[in-house]
Amino acid sequence: MLDEFYSIAQSINNNYIENEKAHGKPCIGYTCSYFPEEILHSFGIIPYRIKGLNVHSLQVADAAFGPFICSHPKCLLQHFADGDYSFLDGIIVTPGCDSMRRIDECIRKTAVNLDLPIVPPFFFHYAVPHKITEYSIKWLVDELSRCIEHIEKHFGLSFSMEKLKSSISFYNKLRKLWEELNALRLHEPPLLSGADATAVFVAGLSMPRDSYHEKLSQFIKHYSGQEYNNRKRLMLIGSANDDVDFIKIVEGDYAVVVADTLCYGPRLEVDYANEQDEPLRALAVRYLNHSHCPRMYGGYRQRLAKVVDAIQKANVEGVVLQNIRFCDLHGAENGLLERDLEKMGIPCLRLEREYGPLADYERLRMRIDAFIERLDARRVVCDRH
Amino acid sequence: MRQALKEYNFDWMLWRTYMAGSRLKKGTQGEFELALQYIPYFRQPVEQVYKAKAGELFLKMTAQYLENIVNAHAQGKKTCMTTFCFSPAILYALDIVPVMLELLTVMMTFLYKRGTGEFLDFCNEAGFTETSCSSQRGSMGAYLADISAQIDMVVTDSSGVCDTNSNAFSFFAAYKDKPFFQLNMPPWLVEQRVTEYHVQDYKALVSFFEEHSGKKLDYDKLKSILQELHKQDELITELEYYLTYKPLPLPVTTCLFIYAGRFMFAGMPIYTQLLETLVAEGRENLKLIQNGQVINKEKARGFFCYIDHYTHSLRLWKMLEELNIGYSGNILSHFFAESNPVSKLESNKGVGYTIKTDTLEDMLVSIAAINSRMPMIKSIRGPYDLPYMWLQDTLALAHMYKADFIVYNGTPGCRNTWGMVKLLAQDTEKAGFPTHIMYADAFDDRVQSWDATRDRFEEFLRVRRLI
Secondary structure (H helix, E strand, O other): OHHHHHHHHOOOOOHHHHHHHHOOOOEEEEOOOOOOHHHHHHHOOEEEEOOOOOOOOOHHHHHHOOOOOOHHHHHHHHHHHOOOOOOOOEEEEOOOOHHHHOHHHHHHHHHHHOOOOOOOOEEEEOOOOOOOOHHHHHHHHHHHHHHHHHHHHHHOOOOOHHHHHHHHHHHHHHHHHHHHHHHHHHOOOOOOOHHHHHHHHHHHOOOOHHHHHHHHHHHHHHOOOOOOOOOEEEEEEEOOOOOHHHHHHHHOOOEEEEEEOOOOOOOOOOOOOOOOOOHHHHHHHHHHHOOOOOOOOOOHHHHHHHHHHHHHHOOOOEEEEEEEOOOHHHHHHHHHHHHHHHHOOOOEEEEEEOOOOOOOHHHHHHHHHHHHHHHHHHHHHHHHO | OOHHHHOOOHHHHHHHHHHHHHHHHHOOHHHHHHHHHOOOOOHHHHHHHHOOOOHHHHHHHHHHHHHHHHHOHHHOOOEEEEOOOOOOHHHHHOOOEEEEHHHHHHHHHHHOOOOOHHHHHHHHHOOOOOOOOHHHHHHHHHHHOOOOOOOOEEEEEEEOOOHHHHHHHHHHHHHHOOOEEEEEOOOOOOOHHHHHHHHHHHHHHHHHHHHHHOOOOOHHHHHHHHHHHHHHHHHHHHHHHHHOOOOOOOOOOHHHHHHHHHHHHOOOHHHHHHHHHHHHHHHHHHHHHHOOOOOOOOOEEEEEOOOOOOOHHHHHHHHHHHOOEEEEEEHHHOOOEOOOHHHHOHHHOOOOEOOOOOOHHHHHHHHHHHHOOOOOOOOOOOOOOOOOOHHHHHHHHHHHOOOOEEEEOOOOOOHHHHOOHHHHHHHHHHOOOOEEEOOOOOOOOOOOOHHHHHHHHHHHHHHOOOO
């Protein structure tokens, strides 16, 4: 079953989506973890977290985006231009960060300039505030209502508050399963590698959620676990990553990623939506409070506290702080984390990388190996004392 | 960072330099020329600024701004690190001293041949990213290194508009453990719920200021500042009319004075004085032009759709003069008061703000509207081709100023505009404006030397047969 998760995580489209679409279910892609999938699920729409992996050229993306832009949204755009996302019936663009928000214009204008039919029929710009206050929660509730109205109008579907409640409940159950899955990584020794966990999480963002829930339950039930002995326990922090191969590079033969804060993963801790609250408000509160991303300015101390808590729970020996070049948000936050974690005696490695094709595989491998040697040396010194 | 750079506080050093510069013309012309011989590194920027009648006042105003920062704590005032696109009027009403990073960066790059290179690099040493915008990093390095006045609080209003801007202030606040507040900007502008959001956010900001300054907002003072701001808006409106004339009846640096002054002293009498001087010069020159006198030769006119190039000696403005290029405005010089011709353009219908001072609520609504229409905040908050956004503004202004071409100049740190500028340029070309994208860094010559920048600019003008 793990192989199937890998296969789904490492490809753009899959049979599950094709089958459900054949039965008339639309599929909507979205670009940011601050969009609540529950809304789409309640309509019976397949939510799809847009990925950028396996791009072989950036010909179109480089022509639309400027040169000083993160390579992740460039890869997304290239996939659209190559027709790989033709199965999407819609897209929801969020100003998650400045690079990603411009995918809005880049898709629309590329379609016009190159005369390509790449703009999904449903196109929605979803504005998420950068802070948590009563009025920003209200703003987000309004945005969710606006999104619902647009979906109803475009797809001719009816919104039901009862269905949304049950979708919220369904996603909370899914989060519970993720928590169980994550617990396997916290074991001493870990029973699940970071790459395997990423494959399972990313697959979950790429297939109909009901089928995924079933598969994940079965997987957890039958998973006997593989012990990763004598490996350094690492935590991985920073820019978005949907690429299992990148986690494999970090882990190599001597380490295992036991915790992470990555955008396509479950992040530090699984936070649940309040099922007792009014549903739209519950979603707005849950997603705004899901403030693991440095786009939520001024929240560094809270994020640091969560990182430290995760380090302790997972008994992390070293932290890899990575950012995609031009990802200023994670790049800057990594600088703060490096300073504060090192002060606490937690070794850190700061890496800048490109997203996508593993052009700098050897450089990354060498730096991570050197970091692991540093951890070894540290252990020897600690043992002596 | 070189030890020499740590000998004097960054802002103190700038203050003394600008103060000296502002006094150079106090004597005779002969004494001025003699003095220039003794300041070889500073003579070019000084000469360029003094070409305008308002030059002396501009230098005096800049020195005053720096003096306020340096002496804030001694005078019992709090300091607030903030950004150029945040209107400082509210800070003056609360007696808080604004410390605008981008302005301070430019104050240094104009004068020092090395620019702010070492402060830029110090930010990286402190852990900040080298890919972030150099406009903040240039001076933030000095504040991170503690060779400056102390900062009491940090405020930005670019969240939702510019990540690298918000991120810089957020980083500084976390690094130095200072109180932080951000105003959020939704991606749209003219909607009731957006206006409501701005007002609520602004009220929360006032509470933040009151909490961290220990002072209550003085509404009478705010009222008089807003009234002064209204007067300034009227003067800018008059200047806008002069700036549409060909040839330009004002010095090429006028637009710089308008926006830099507004960023420093919105609502303060010293800025009104500067604008009055510019208006008087415009009126006088216009009369001369109408009487057939040649004031400026103008071969072509450019519209800078983003920002200017600020490295040493105001070389951008010098080059424009040498090439006889008229230059009327950029994205920074527009504030969208209702009376301004820019707000009266069809594409900006309903955008202009009005200043009402009848009630407290009126004042807060007005100031929130002013702030949400500040340069950059207004135009690049949403998709660039939506109503009221960058493309519309660029085309409308280029037409209004009778521009022959459009130039984009920014910094490699500007994630927002680099995400769409190629598309914008395609649209402006389609609209008939030859468009040049500069790949330089407006605040850091190390990215692309000025010579290379100038060569490419001139090549563009020649190839497109503009000169």
